[in-house]
Amino acid sequence: MNNQGWLRRRQIAVAGGINSAFPVFVDRAEGNWVVDVEGHRYLDFIGGIGVQSLGHNRPEIVSAIQDALDGIIHTSFHTVMYPRYVEVSEQLAALVPGPWEKQVAFFNSGAEAVENALKIARQYTGKPGIISFNQGFHGRTYGALSATDKTNPYKVGFGPFIPDVYRVPSAYCYRCPVAVNRATCQIECLDMVQSVITEEIGADQVAALIIEPEQGEGGFIPMPGEFLRGLRHFCTQHQILFIADEIQAGLGRTGKMWSIEHSGVAPDLLVTAKALGGGLPLSAVVGRRDILAGMAPGSIGSTYGGNPVALAAAKVVLNLMAQEDIPGQAAQMGNWLRSRALEWQAQYPQIGDVRGLGAMIGLEFVHPGNLEPDRATCQAVIQAAFHRGLLLTKAGLADNVIRLLPPLTISRADAEDGMNRLESAINDVLVR
Ligand SMILES: Cc1ncc(COP(=O)(O)O)c(C=O)c1O
Known part of the structure; x- marks a missing residue:
């Protein structure tokens, strides 16, 4: 059946709230490419929304999954345990920054890890308040959604949200x-955030703040190191837990294993997902042992969390990250991607900003006169790129940012191929 045929069946059978960016159905995927049911090939700069950091169907991951299937598919770690849960916990704990001992709990999706981090923070501190940031995105379950900024379409009609979640400006x-x-900036936004928390919310009422060191869905916005260090200091002063949401920016994408490492900040809790399972659903909370060790058994968990097959994939993902220096590759490739995007910015005033750490690069489209977000141009470029066989996705509260999410292992030839397609799309849309 062709794409049209599947589309007709999809419209009848699949819930309306489930969005799909492009009218194609994929048949198979390999490396940097996906192939649709009609045999069209697409260079994939979305990677399952930042999941396929090592490319599609990486042979080492596929064979680890196949081997795992011959052993255990599922028992639930809450009943009879399996060694892999412990092994991958040890691997992750060793990777996360911070001078203290760490422990790990596994879940299935990013939102679920966020949800648990918020619960853990409230229980540990005995305080209700959660601080999140403008442009932040943390997922679609109630706690995570309450901390998320973008209203349309994520929050419309779904309220009321959980209480005591406060959003403050980000940098x-x-x-x-x-x-x-920018030239005279003294990180005044940090003062503003601190005074909102102390004067309007009450720092003694706050359990945790949750922040993406480089915001993802919000528009690929890196938080300056001074901002994050200032927040860390403030948290320590007021017994507030610092939660780093590394679900999109972590695992090498920004040129370091974790995006928080650019600032030198050690988070109390860190949440990770997306690339962790190599394409299988897996997420984790990694945190200070003194926070996690004292929790009552059964107070957190889930039937599938830390599924043995997903953990088999994660073990290989984490090994490959180290063996192939994936963060280093991302940093190098990112420099090259950025230099291409900066050339376009110099040429077109509609590209207002090119930003991001390592390979986590966003291009913000604006109306040149007033610098207001230009959603239509951004969408037109994404569509023009699609017609050239390149998959790209948007970000930003106004959907006016193109985010580049190629595999971090992409060859230079495919990276160039992708950027040439994007350049041709930009030329086509902006010169018209
Ligand atoms: C920073 C961040 N946090 C949380 C989430 C939610 O993850 P999931 O979609 O796996 O629930 C996402 C998803 O895009 C994310 O980018």
Whole structure:
């Protein structure tokens, strides 16, 4: 059956709230490419939304999954245990920054890990308040959604949300929340955040703050190191837990294993997912042992969390990250991607900002006169790229940012091929 045929069946059978960006059905995927049911090949700069950091169907991951299937598919770690849960916990604990001992709990999706991190923080501190940031995205379950900024379409009609979640400005330098000039910036936004928390919310009422060191869905916005270090200091002063949401930015994408490492900050809790399972659903909370060790058995968990097959994939993902220096590859490739995007920015005033750490690069489209977000141009470029066989996705509260999410292992030839297709799409849309 062709794409049209599947599309007709999809429209009848699949819930309307489930979105799909492109009208194609994929038949198979390999490396940097996916192939649809009609045999069209697409260079994939979305990677299952930042999941396929090692490319599609990496042979080592596929064979680890196949071997795992011959052993255990599922028992639930909450009943009879399996060694892999312990092994991957040890691997992850050793990778996360912080001078303290760490423990790990596994879940299935990013939102579920966020949800648990928030619960853990409330129980440990005995305080209710959660601070999240403008442009932040943490998932679609109630706790995670309450901490998420973007209203449309994620939150419309789904309220009320969980209480005591407060959103404060982030350090979105291109659209500075305190309108200071970058050249003279003293991170005034940090003062503003601190005074909102102390004066309006009450620091003694706050359990945790949750932040993406480089915001993902919000528009690929890296938080400056001074901002994160200032928040860390504030958290320590007020017994507030610092939660780093590394679900999109972690595992090498920003040129370091974790995006928080660019700032030198050690988080109390870190949440990870996406690339961790090599394409299988797996997420984790990694945190200070003194926080996690004292929790009552059974107070957190899930039937499938830390599924043995997903953990077999994760073990290989984490090994390959180290063996092949995936963060280093991302840093190198990112430099090259950024230099291409900066050339386009110099040429077109519609590309207002090119930003991001390592290979986590976003291009923000604006109306040149007033720098207001230009969603239509961004969408047109994504569509033009699609017609050239390149898959790209958007980000930003106004959907006006193109985010580049190629595999971190992409060859230079395919990276060039992708950027040439994108350049041709931009030329086509912006010169018209
Ligand atoms: C930073 C961040 N946190 C949380 C989530 C939610 O993850 P999931 O979609 O696996 O629930 C996402 C998903 O895009 C994310 O980017």
